[in-house]
Amino acid sequence: EPEVTQTPSHQVTQMGQEVILRCVPISNHLYFYWYRQILGQKVEFLVSFYNNEISEKSEIFDDQFSVERPDGSNFTLKIRSTKLEDSAMYFCASSEATTSRPDEQFFGPGTRLTVL
Amino acid sequence: RKEVEQDPGPFNVPEGATVAFNCTYSNSASQSFFWYRQDCRKEPKLLMSVYSSGNEDGRFTAQLNRASQYISLLIRDSKLSDSATYLCVVKTGTASKLTFGTGTRLQVTL
Numbered sequence: 001e002p003e004v005t006q007t008p009s010h011q012v013t014q015m016g017q018e019v020i021l022r023c024v025p026i027s028n029h030l031y032f033y034w035y036r037q038i039l040g041q042k043v044e045f046l047v048s049f050y051n052n053e054i055s056e057k058s059e060i061f062d063d064q065f066s067v068e069r070p071d072g073s074n075f076t077l078k079i080r081s082t083k084l085e086d087s088a089m090y091f092c093a094s095s096e097a098t099t100s101r102p103d104e105q106f107f108g109p110g111t112r113l114t115v116l
Numbered sequence: 117r118k119e120v121e122q123d124p125g126p127f128n129v130p131e132g133a134t135v136a137f138n139c140t141y142s143n144s145a146s147q148s149f150f151w152y153r154q155d156c157r158k159e160p161k162l163l164m165s166v167y168s169s170g171n172e173d174g175r176f177t178a179q180l181n182r183a184s185q186y187i188s189l190l191i192r193d194s195k196l197s198d199s200a201t202y203l204c205v206v207k208t209g210t211a212s213k214l215t216f217g218t219g220t221r222l223q224v225t226l
Contacts, residue, residue, distance in 0.1 A: 031212060043160060043203070045213035056212050091159055103148040103207050105214060107159040 002026045004108035006092050012114045013082055021077045021111045023092030032075045033093040033105060034067065036060070043091065049075065082115045089113075117142045120217035122204050128223045133194050137220045139187045139204030148207035149180055151189045153200045154219065160203055163189075194224045 005024045013019050025032050034046040047057040049067055066078045075094075079086055089112050093105040121140045129135045141149075149166035164171065166178040166187055177190040187204055201219040208215065 033212070033214075035214075042218045043154075043214075043216040045215070048212035050212070058213065089157070103214075104150070104162055104165060106162060109159050112157075 002028075004092055004094055004106055006090075006108040006111050008111060009109065010112045010114070012116065015084060015115055016081050019079050019082055019113060021079075021090050021092075021113070023075045023077075023108055024073050025075055025092065025094030026096070026106060027073070029094035029096050029106075031055075031095045031097050031105075032067075032069070033095075034077045035091045035093060035107075036088040037091065037110075038088045046077070046090075079113075082113075084115050087113055087115045118217075119143060119215045120204055120206050122217040122220050124218055124220060126221040126223050128225060129194050130225055131194060131196060133224075134190065134192045135194055135222060136191075137189045137202055137204075137222075139189075139217055141185050141187070141204075141206045141215075143206070143208045144182075144185060146185075146206045146208040149178075149187050150205040150207075150214070151176075151178055151187075152203040152205055152216075154203055155200050160205075160216075163202070191222075194222075196224050196226070198222060199224045 007022045032049045037043045047061045048055045064080045068076050089110045091110045092108040095105045151163040152160040153163045154160045166180045170179045175192045179188045201221045203219045204217040206215045
């Protein structure tokens with residue numbers, strides 16, 4: 001069964017450094033998302049991406065964050081200057097958005113980001 | 117009021133028991149509803165979409181009450197492997213984002 005994949009599984013970085021989290025969505029999916037989950041808290045939406053542009057973003061997704069689909073398979077989340085509070089699990093998701101299953105989003109295994 | 121509200125639990129039930137989880141949502145414009153399952157430090161996995169007519173998938177039954185803005189999940193004949201956190205998830209209007217509840221933890225014991 002097709003799956004969303006993410007790399008790396010764990011990223012440790014120093015405060016102020018840039019990180020890039022990578023995702024390969026399910027191949028026939030058209031919508032891509034990033035969510036994050038701080039330890040012990042709920043899953044929070046960051047951004048959605050469709051047709052090579054951001055379709056929606058949350059208040060969390062400020063100027064320090066950016067997303068890109070550099071080729072036909074990868075979808076990346078960049079954090080320009082990491083802060084301690086960016087430490088979280090970051091999940092990539094994708095959806096097919098067909099008429100029969102318009103909203104079902106499938107999540108990757110996540111990247112655990114630790115900012116020191 | 118929280119957008120999606122769930123009882124955090126934990127619910128401790130013996131194997132074979134029937135257990136029900138409830139969830140309320142605040143935005144009456146919400147259109148799509150889901151139950152996801154999340155194991156400790158893992159990704160949310162889609163358990164089932166929730167349709168207005170209610171739907172069943174094996175031991176799992178989901179119900180939606182739009183008038184009361186209430187969603188439920190019933191698990192029959194609980195298995196040890198059902199132990200997880202169950203996330204109530206809502207999509208509102210034309211927004212593409214999913215809004216998650218904090219989850220209800222289920223522990224099934226021998």
